[in-house]
Amino acid sequence: MSNYKPLTPKFRSDILDSINSQISELNACQENVFVSVQRVGLDALQNLIKALPDGYPIPLKEGDK
Numbered sequence: 001m002s003n004y005k006p007l008t009p010k011f012r013s014d015i016l017d018s019i020n021s022q023i024s025e026l027n028a029c030q031e032n033v034f035v036s037v038q039r040v041g042l043d044a045l046q047n048l049i050k051a052l053p054d055g056y057p058i059p060l061k062e063g064d065k
Helices: 009-027 033-051
Strands: 002-006 057-061
Touching: 009 033
Parallel strands: none
Antiparallel strands: 002 057
């Protein structure tokens, strides 16, 4: 079951911090096609989150904060 949480500036910041953390982990890896694909995907996700308006409903699975 999914719950929805509005995208607030703090929630957006938390999401972007999580994405940046994953990118930092990838930067420590040896460069290969798998790392590059994940980095491109995370960059796209980061751009999407930045473009969403405040209040946009973000679906959360049970167990997510």
